[in-house]
Amino acid sequence: MKKKKSKVTAYNNWGYAFVAPFVIVFCIFSIYPVLRTLYLSFTNLKVVGNADIIGFKNYARVLTDKFFWTALWNTVRIWIVNIVLQLGLAFLLMMVFSDVKYKMRGLAVFRIIYYLPNIIAATSIAFLFSTLLDWRYGTFNIIIKSIYDLFGAKYNPVNWIGSSATAGYTVAVIQSWMWFGNSFLMLMAGVQSINRDYFEAAAIDGAGRWTIFGKITLPLIKPIMMYVAITSLIGGLQMFDLPFLMIETASSAYGSVQTVMMYLYKFGFTTGTTQVGYASAVAYVLFLIILTVSVVELRLFRGKGDK
Amino acid sequence: MAFKIKKGILYFLLVLLALTCMLPFALMMINATRTGADIVSGFTFIPGKALKENWDTVFDYFNLFKGIWNSVLVSVPATLLCAYFSTLTAYGLAFYEFKGNKVVFGAILAFMMIPGQLSLIGFYQLCTKLHLVNSYIPLIIPAIAAPGTVFFLRQYILSSLPKSLIEAARIDGASEIYSFHKIVTPIVAPAVATMGIMAFIGNWNSYLLPMILINKTDKMTLPVMMATLKASNHINSNQGAIYLSVAISIIPILLVFVAFSKYIISSVSAGAIKE
Numbered sequence: 001m002k003k004k005k006s007k008v009t010a011y012n013n014w015g016y017a018f019v020a021p022f023v024i025v026f027c028i029f030s031i032y033p034v035l036r037t038l039y040l041s042f043t044n045l046k047v048v049g050n051a052d053i054i055g056f057k058n059y060a061r062v063l064t065d066k067f068f069w070t071a072l073w074n075t076v077r078i079w080i081v082n083i084v085l086q087l088g089l090a091f092l093l094m095m096v097f098s099d100v101k102y103k104m105r106g107l108a109v110f111r112i113i114y115y116l117p118n119i120i121a122a123t124s125i126a127f128l129f130s131t132l133l134d135w136r137y138g139t140f141n142i143i144i145k146s147i148y149d150l151f152g153a154k155y156n157p158v159n160w161i162g163s164s165a166t167a168g169y170t171v172a173v174i175q176s177w178m179w180f181g182n183s184f185l186m187l188m189a190g191v192q193s194i195n196r197d198y199f200e201a202a203a204i205d206g207a208g209r210w211t212i213f214g215k216i217t218l219p220l221i222k223p224i225m226m227y228v229a230i231t232s233l234i235g236g237l238q239m240f241d242l243p244f245l246m247i248e249t250a251s252s253a254y255g256s257v258q259t260v261m262m263y264l265y266k267f268g269f270t271t272g273t274t275q276v277g278y279a280s281a282v283a284y285v286l287f288l289i290i291l292t293v294s295v296v297e298l299r300l301f302r303g304k305g306d307k
Numbered sequence: 308m309a310f311k312i313k314k315g316i317l318y319f320l321l322v323l324l325a326l327t328c329m330l331p332f333a334l335m336m337i338n339a340t341r342t343g344a345d346i347v348s349g350f351t352f353i354p355g356k357a358l359k360e361n362w363d364t365v366f367d368y369f370n371l372f373k374g375i376w377n378s379v380l381v382s383v384p385a386t387l388l389c390a391y392f393s394t395l396t397a398y399g400l401a402f403y404e405f406k407g408n409k410v411v412f413g414a415i416l417a418f419m420m421i422p423g424q425l426s427l428i429g430f431y432q433l434c435t436k437l438h439l440v441n442s443y444i445p446l447i448i449p450a451i452a453a454p455g456t457v458f459f460l461r462q463y464i465l466s467s468l469p470k471s472l473i474e475a476a477r478i479d480g481a482s483e484i485y486s487f488h489k490i491v492t493p494i495v496a497p498a499v500a501t502m503g504i505m506a507f508i509g510n511w512n513s514y515l516l517p518m519i520l521i522n523k524t525d526k527m528t529l530p531v532m533m534a535t536l537k538a539s540n541h542i543n544s545n546q547g548a549i550y551l552s553v554a555i556s557i558i559p560i561l562l563v564f565v566a567f568s569k570y571i572i573s574s575v576s577a578g579a580i581k582e
Contacts, residue, residue, distance in 0.1 A: 011403070011477065011483065012403045012404050012405050013403075013405065014399075014403060014483040015399045015400075015402075015403025015404070015405035015408060016399075016405055016407075017399075018395050018396065018398060018399025018403065018487070019395075019396050019399040019400060019405075019408075019411055021392050021395070021396075021451055022392055022393075022395075022396040022411075022451060022452050022457065023411060023452075025392075025448060025449060025451040025452040026414070026418075026452035026454075028433075029426075029430065029433075029445070029448065029449040029452065030418055030426060030449070030452060030454075031414070032429065032433065033426035033427075033428075033429030033430035033432075033433055034421065034425050034426045034429060035429070036428075036429030036432060036433065037425060037426060037427070037428045037429040040428060040429065040432070048435075089324075093321075093324075096317055096321070101310075102313075102314055102317065104314075104317065104318070104321075106318075106321070110321055110325060111572060112568050112572065113325040113328050113329065114324070114325065114328055115568075115571070115572065115575070116328055116329070116564065117328055119508055119512075119560055119561075119563075119564050119571070120512070120557050120560060120561075121511070121512035121514065121529070121530045121533070121556070121557070121560070122512065122514060122530075123512075123514050123530040123531075123533045123534050123556075124530075124533060124553050124556045124557050127533065127536055127537075127549060127552070127553050128331055128332075128335055128550075128553045129331070131546055131549045131550065131553075132331060132334060132335075134546075137346070137347045137546060139334055139338060139346065139350050142347075142349060142350050143350050146349065146350065177327070177328070181328070182575060185572065185575040185576055186575060186576070188576070189575070189576035189577075192576075234420075234422055237422075238422055238423070238424050240515055241514050241515070245534060245537060261424060261515075264424065264427075265515075268427065268428050268431075269431070269519055276428060276432070279428055280428050280429075283424050283425050283427065283428060284425070286422075286424065287421070287422060287424075287425045290422055291420075294420070
């Protein structure tokens with residue numbers, strides 16, 4: 001008996017060997033950088049060289065800098081428009097494809113097409129759209145103008161990405177266009193994981209399609225909606241590629257689309273404005289915001305009805 | 308009758324949305340063959356004849372094939388390392404009881420929730436210290452430790468790999484490493500393929516980190532190289548060349564998507580269900 005036990009332990013020791021490469025790389029490239037950033041956030045390091053510990057001064061500066069708050073508001077504003085469109089569209093599609101009366105076909109093909117924009121690099125999307133949406137020479141405005149011309153109306157070209165009134169919304173719409181397919185696929189996966197018997201039992205009991213949707217489909221996919229919303233928020237608050245590449249720094253729209261990550265990039269990595277200590281504090285403030293909102297969001301969803 | 312009309316309208320809307328997904332790419336393909344002057348003067352669905360001219364303009368400015376090749380050099384090893392070591396780690400965590408197992412798993416759960424930007428500055432500082440700026444090492448090696456992939460594979464292994472299978476192999480005298488390679492990997496292969504393809508797309512499209520780490524033109528990955536368009540006046544005067552650049556830049560990933568769409572779609576679905 002004793003011998004057998006020691007043999008099992010010997011087997012279990014292989015666990016160390018299997019997990020070791022992960023742990024080593026994880027410590028060096030994940031845990032250390034996160035802790036290093038935390039340390040730097042308490043220093044006044046500019047670019048390189050010596051730095052002094054200055055306590056919470058960087059944090060105080062983040063919280064009192066009105067440009068930080070503008071950046072946070074820009075990020076949240078763009079995200080809200082984005083998530084409402086993205087999740088709304090995904091939700092409508094899910095309703096259409098899960099409807100027990102219409103029994104729509106072609107899901108296999110539609111979902112591939114809807115997912116397509118997801119796989120393309122944001123850098124390519126950024127240049128594609130900033131060229132299409134150029135207010136004077138872009139194909140988008142040219143097409144709208146020719147439609148107006150058809151009806152004899154006059155079109156005043158909208159400066160989609162160059163004016164502060166529209167730039168944020170333009171970015172939000174493009175992001176929704178990129179990601180609604182992803183949300184739709186997730187919601188659909190949730191619907192398909194629901195036991196078919198529920199629907200049949202409900203149908204036998206004479207429940208209408210709206211009752212079935214409201215009483216079975218909706219409650220059962222709520223956890224997935226929550227998951228989509230939280231992952232989207234975590235990603236959304238780190239929004240960078242599209243606004244960074246699409247909006248010219250010199251443009252008057254820049255101030256209305258500068259996101260928190262762009263603000264962090266300015267202090268963390270842009271020559272001339274580099275203040276590593278300060279940028280680190282920005283990273284941690286953003287992290288705390290993401291953490292707080294995720295927890296609140298989780299509570300809100302959990303609190304309503306479900307155990 | 309009304310039912311059929313309504314259903315017809317729904318299909319029409321679905322097709323319309325599908326066209327919206329593809330329209331920007333269609334405009335891109337057409338405009339890539341037209342001269343800058345043509346594009347500015349009006350739109351037509353008929354392709355132009357300036358493909359060669361635009362091609363020359365693009366490749367005068369940068370060598371996109373070099374960018375594609377560099378992206379291959381980063382994404383392929385990173386994906387393979389991620390797939391192999393994530394499976395190894397997941398198996399180690401799922402099947403072996405050792406001290407620290409719970410700690411590692413806890414750290415994995417915690418880091419799944421921690422956004423990447425939190426490590427960005429420390430990561431860059433580390434790379435500067437280790438003289439790894441303009442090297443692919445910091446873009447490849449960290450793939451060995453991918454918390455999300457490990458988490459997913461651990462759940463998969465726990466639900467699909469019977470413990471008795473490994474015990475039987477032990478009785479037959481198989482070594483643990485042998486069991487892992489010959490018994491575990493074939494069983495988890497579908498899940499690894501699913502996670503691997505997503506890891507590949509993520510690596511391929513990654514912009515911020517390579518942009519910070521790579522500043523030599525001949526080392527730039529495709530997204531970083533594409534981003535230099537922002538500062539270029541040479542190419543900006545010719546929209547046709549920009550459209551062609553974008554088209555060339557998305558063709559490789561489109562081919563991947565065509566080949567693996569089944570895996571990609573199922574991995575998105577799997578990601579939703581696991582929660």
